Amino acid sequence: MRSRSIVARIPSVALAAFVAAMALAPLDADARAGRSMSFGSRGSKTFSAPPPTATMPGAAPIQRSVTQPGAAIGAPSAMQPARRGFFGGGLGAGLMGGLLGAGLFGLLAGNGLFGGLGSLSSVFGLLLQIGLIFIAVRFVMSWLARRNAQPSPAAAGGPSNFGFSGFGGGGSRDRPDVAPQPAAPLTLEKADFDVFERLLSEVQAAWSGEDLGRMRAISTPEMVETFADDLAEDASRGVVNRVRDVKLLQGDLAEAWREGGRDYATVAMRYSLIDITEDRATGRIVDGDPQTPIEATELWTFVRSRGGNWLLSAIQQTG
DSSP, X not given: OHHHHHHHHHHHHHHHHHHHHHHHSOXXXXXXXXXXXOEEOBTBTTTSOOOOOSSOSOBOOOOBOSSXXXXXXXXXXXXXXXXXXXXXXXXXXXXHHHHXXXXXXXXXXXXXXXXXXXXXXXXXXXXXXXXXXXXXXHHHHHHHHHHTOSOOOOOTXXXXXXXXXXXXXXXXXXXXXXXXXXXXXXXXXXXHHHHHHHHHHHHHHHHHTTOHHHHHHHBOHHHXXXXXXXXXXXXXXXXXXXXXXXXXXXXXXXXXXXXXXXXXXXXXXXXXXXXXXXXXXXXXXXXXXXXXXXXXXXXXXXXXXXXXXXXXXXXXXXX
16 A cells, blocks of 8 residues: 555656756856856847957857847847746745755655645646746746836946946937937957956956955946846855856957947957855855866957946857
């Protein structure tokens, strides 16, 4: 009798294990800033392929941006950010992961998914509980997203007249009825490239130190939003990503242009780094090699207001 009861629970256990594994699976093998994704904004060129370079012959298209294809430059986007977790990432993934983990434990112990349905012989009961929790979590996360949708003030030390949506495109942010100025070529100086190399290390250091205050001074609000979401997801999983020994190996300019009141520059960079992930509580390394550097090749786009400082505005992976 007991053996038949165990066998009857196997389909439910297998399904619960699959769903929990999808929710809790590692995000990326390379967990550096940006998680090997292509995201951010490049003004009017956000959805245009950058010119190939010797360092990076092709780039993956932007997957997540506040800029909406076909919208006027600077207009806020109606697109929802693309998340990578099974339940949408961020706190939603953390909550669902915790609930599913607890439910799976109860199921294996013979108490049902959450201890309230006895042996839970029906897979439909399992799916019903997961569905109800999913809907509830989605409702809460949507409400929080709407509440935080208002533009945040610019960080001290950065441009003082831009909000979150301002970096989604070029000029005319406050007047979408005004036709945007066409992009014009921009000539860069050696000092600009020195800044780009320095920002490569500073962004990775701020990411590794979970220092959003520093990140706000060197990245656009859109990029800070993405970094903050990814750091929160790591915290919910009980891990922390550590990046060090960042060294630029090769770099070249893909394109530089001026539109509206801003300058843009997209630079291909191949660099080495130590990239490891640790258990937040114990410091135990759960991914990566602390002794062996890895290499990454990415396109980084920087933006500045006329006469201002360069800020990171997009990261793209190889195509």
